[in-house]
Amino acid sequence: MAWQETVAQTVSGLGFDLVDLERSAGGLLRVTIDLPWSPPVEGAPAAPEQFVTVEDCETVTRQLQYLLEVEGVDYHRLEVGSPGIDRPLRHENDFLRFAGQVIDITLKAPIGGGTEGVAANRKKFRGQLERAEDGQQWQIVWSDAPPPKPGQRVSKKREPEPMQALTFRLDELQQARLAPLVDFKGRRSVPKA
Template sequence: MGWQETVTQTVTGLGLDLVDLERSAGGLLRVTIDLPWVPPQEGQPAPLPQFVTVEDCEKVTRQLHYLLEVEGLEYRRLEVGSPGIDRPLRHEVDYIRFEGQMIDLTLKAPIGVTDSAVAASRKKFRGTLERAEDGVSWQIVWSDEPERKPGQRVSKKRLPLPMQALNFELSDVQQARLAPIVNFKGRQTSAPGSVSE
C-alpha cells in the first residue's frame, strides 16, 4: 500500500476526514484532518460547529506511527493537525458545506467576462460562495469596494461599488480556501491546535 492509501484508510478508519496530505523532500509528512460533515436535516436547525481536538490529532499520530513503520514507508517528521481558518475546499461536499462563507478563489485560467468591470486577465477573487442559479455550477459574489478603516469618514454622496458575480465550475478551480478573516470582537471561527512530532 502507498502513502495516500495508508493515510486515507487510517484517518477514515478512525472516523475522521482526510483534508490534505503533503510530503516534502525533507521527509516531512503533514496530515490535515477534520471531523466528518453531516448536512443538516431539512427543517432542523444547523448543528453547532465542532472542531478537531488535540486528542483527535494524537490518536491519528499514534496510529500512523505504527502503520507507517509496518508498511515500511519512511519519513523524518510527522505532523497531524486541523485545517485551520483557511481550510482548503477540494471536493463538491466542501463547497456545499461552506456555501455562504467568504472564500479566496484562484482559477486555473482567467475567465474573460465581457460587459463587466472584471479584468479579463483576473484569476484571483475573494467573495461569498453561492450556488449558481442553474443549481449545478457555483458562483463567487463580491464588491471591489475598499474596506473602510475604523473612524474613516465616507462622503454621503459617494455611491457604493456594485456587487459582482462570477460563475465557475469546480474544474475551473486551481485553489479555493476559506478566507482567513478574524473577528476580534467575538469568535467567528476557531481552529484548535495541532500535534507535531
C-alpha cells in the first residue's frame, strides 16, 4: 500500500475527510482535512455548519508523524490544515455540498468562439454552481456585467445583463474551487431550492 493511501486511511479513521495531499520540493508535506459532510435529510432541521479547529489539526499531525515514521516517508516539515475559503472541489459530494455557492472552474479544453456566447478559447469561469436540468451534470451561471462599485447607485430601471450558463461534467474540469469571496457582514444563508 502506498503511503498516500495510508495517510488517507489514517485521516478518515480519525473522523475527517482528506481534501488534499501535497508533497513539494524542500521536503514539505501538506495535508488538508475537513469534517465529513452528508446531504441534509428533508424535513429535518439544518445542522449548524462546523469547522476544523486547531485542536483537530494537532490531533491529525501527531498521528501522521507516527505513521510517516513507521512508513519511512522522508519529509522535513508536515503541515496539516483546513481547506480555507478557496477550498478545492474534487468529488461529486463536494459539488452537492456547495451547490448555490460562487465557484471558480478551469476546464481541461477551451470552449467558445461563437458557441453559447462565450469568448473564444475561454477556459476559466466564475459563477454560481447549480445542478443542471438533466440531474446528472452541473452548470455554472454568471453574468459578464461588471459588478457595481461600492457606493455606486444602480438604476432600478436599468435592464439587467443577461445571465449565461455553462453545463459541464466533472471529468471535463481541470480544477474547481470555491471563489475566495470575503464578506465582512457575516455569512449569508444559501437559498433553499
